[in-house]
Amino acid sequence: MxxxxxxxxxxxxxxxxxxxxxxxxxxxxxxxxxxxxxxxxxxxxxxxxxxxxxxxxxxxxxxxxxxxxxxxxxxxxxxxxxxxHPKVVAAVQEQVAQFTHTCFMISPYESYVAVAEALNRITPGDHAKKSALFNSGAEAVENAVKIARKYTKKQAVVAFDHGYHGRTSLTMALTAKAMPYKSGFGPFPSEIYRAPLSYPFRDGLSGAEAAKRAISLIEKQVGADNLAAVIIEPIQGEGGFIVPADGFLPALVEWCRANDVVFIADEVQSGFARTGSMFASEQFGIVPDLITTAKGIAGGLPLAAVTGRAEIMDASHTGGLGGTYGGNPVACAAALAAIDVFENDGxxxxxxxxxxxxxxxxxxxxxxxxxxxxxxxxxxxxxxxxxxxxxxxxxxxxxxxxxxxxxxxxxxxxxxxxxxxxxxxxxxxxxxxxxxxxxxxxxxxxxxxx
CATH class of the missing domain: 3.90.1150.10 (Aspartate Aminotransferase, domain 1)
Incomplete structure (x- = not known):
């Protein structure tokens, strides 16, 4: 018992x-x-x-x-x-009674498509977007990097001090903190670089000053011609809920746009109403090229996503993205219910x-x-x-x-x-x-x- x-x-x-x-x-x-x-x-x-x-x-x-x-x-x-939440519970119960799995890559179903449509609609920016669904935040981040590398035909990726992006091999490399996330688990993938974050409490810099410092390091130590993507949490999670100074994130986005670098906003922890807007990026006036989401997306069920500019999301060859459980129908039903709550229940x-x-x-x-x-x-x-x-x-x-x-x-x-x-x-x-x-x-x- x-x-x-x-x-x-x-x-x-x-x-x-x-x-x-x-x-x-x-x-x-x-x-x-x-x-x-x-x-x-x-x-x-x-x-x-x-x-x-x-x-x-x-x-x-x-x-x-x-x-x-x-x-x-x-x-x-x-x-x-x-x-x-009652809406999530009801949606899950209804879906479980219908079917629990087919694998979307084998037999597609509507709820996966509906979640993608919702994410394309509610994420920042009014450009054409597409989405792909996965299981965890780390898996979403890995796929965002894959997509950016495929699109740009470049390899290097810049992450930031204090950042946390997951526990898989690639996302451990992106994550800054050694203990308990990385210690003893190397070697890690190559072509991952780290830049200084805007940390107003400790660095005393304005957003413009912090951005200039980061961009200078990126240009000198990585080089824009080698850089596929910059990935950053608009408000850091595990790193200490660090809120960058005003102007820091917009300056990074502007530099990325000018240098054909994909800007990835990791909103796994900050997304879905957590910060008082649907996504934290909105509060800084930025529109990411790709945005990764998970955690609050499905009311407690495991689901994650990469959403972004259609031309970037379509860069991968057919079969290059996916996974057995990605966009599980039960998790998708929960996500549609949760998104309804986020949008309509205050x-x-x-x-x-x-x-x-x-x-x-x-x-x-x-x-x-x-x-x-x-x-x-x-x-x-x-x-x-x-x-x-x-x-x-x-x-x-x-x-x-x-x-x-x-x-x-x-x-x-x-x-x-x-x-x-x-x-x-x-x-x-x-x-x-x-x-x-x-x-x-x-x-x-x-x-x-x-």
Whole structure:
């Protein structure tokens, strides 16, 4: 008998929206699963919150011991519309009853085409676009690079300091942070180069100055004639929710256009209403040549996409793009339902409201505690960077201690950043205000206690 057989609360928005601690974290039933995990699952697969999740919805995750935790992570920005959203559930149930798989490359089906049509419509720019569907953000990034190389007939790719693009061989090469993502897993693919990012809190540069620095390095160390693509997260995710200075991204796009370089916006984490617009690129006034999406696209089901200029997307020969599960019909049904929610249920506006609360509460903390060095982000994608107030150096120890205290008190928070000194806030947009405030109260108490 599984843990879920003994306690399965109904998930979705009907769950009581409350923080409730019945046991210490982890409780005995959760510990039972963690013991089984240690025996059965590879040690390299870690976990942040020591619970056995059995239900989730609204703004909470419920574990096997009956504890209800406030969710400020959304499974890393995946359950943006809320866990087990009714529209997503209904669409998935209907599709599962019809068929679960044919492989789109063998027997095409309408939902894949409909998702591509929706992405072509809602992504930035009014030019002709096409899309291809995949399984994960890393897979989308790999294919975006393939497409750019095929189109330009060039090989080099530039990524940026602090960037995160995935865990496959190519995307590890694109990713900046060694531990835990790259260490010991090399050698990595060649023709990957790195440029300095605009990081206003640490470099003090204007967007124009930071762009000039990056472009100068690219021209001197790579050369535009060799460069197929520049790939960047408009707002970095794992790198620390770094928001580039105004003008940085437009200058990069302008340079790419002038030099026949494909500009790829990795919006895997920042896309789909997370930042208070459908895509973060919109907030910086840029139109990418290619955009990669995943995470929030399908309400919790695995789906990813590359969308871009039709002439670039069509550069590949037939059969050059695809995959057995890419654009799975169940995931496509979920995506169409989630996109309906994003467009018609006020979710983008809700992201802005949540962002206002996050920024207000966190800047108030910053005003009273110099260890909060920076508060940054857009919409419901906000972070606090913790530092030694005397030196400004990153304080990863404090960050880890605050995060652990929050989890022990029933609030799920996630850390990030190259230096491990950032707590990121990614609440589901279905979270009620009072629950968000309570979660932030716990964060404030944890910080005060350390």
């Amino acid at each position: 599984s843990i879920a057989d003994t306690l399965v609360p109904v998930g979705g928005p009907t769950l009581p929206q409350e923080r409730r601690l019945v046991t210490a974290i982890p409780g005995p039933r959760s510990q039972e699963l963690l013991d089984r995990k240690a025996s059965a699952v590879a040690a390299g697969v870690g976990h942040t919150v020591p619970i056995a999740a059995v239900a989730a919805g609204g703004g909470v995750v419920v574990d096997a011991d009956g504890n209800s935790l406030i969710d400020l992570g959304s499974g890393i920005a995946v359950t943006t519309v809320g866990n087990a 979710v983008i506006e809700r992201a802005r409201e949540i962002g206002d609360i996050l920024v207000s509460r966190l800047t108030a903390l910053q005003a009273g505690d110099p260890r909060v060095g920076d508060v940054r982000g857009r919409g419901a994608m906000v972070a606090a960077e913790f530092v030694d107030p005397a030196t400004g150096e990153p304080d990863a120890a404090l960050t880890g201690a605050v995060a652990r205290a929050c989890i022990a008190a029933g609030v799920i928070v996630l850390t990030c950043g190259t230096y491990g000194n950032v707590i990121r806030f990614l609440p589901p947009l279905s979270m009620p205000d009072e629950l968000l405030h309570e979660g932030l109260d716990v964060v404030a108490s944890a910080l005060a206690a350390h």
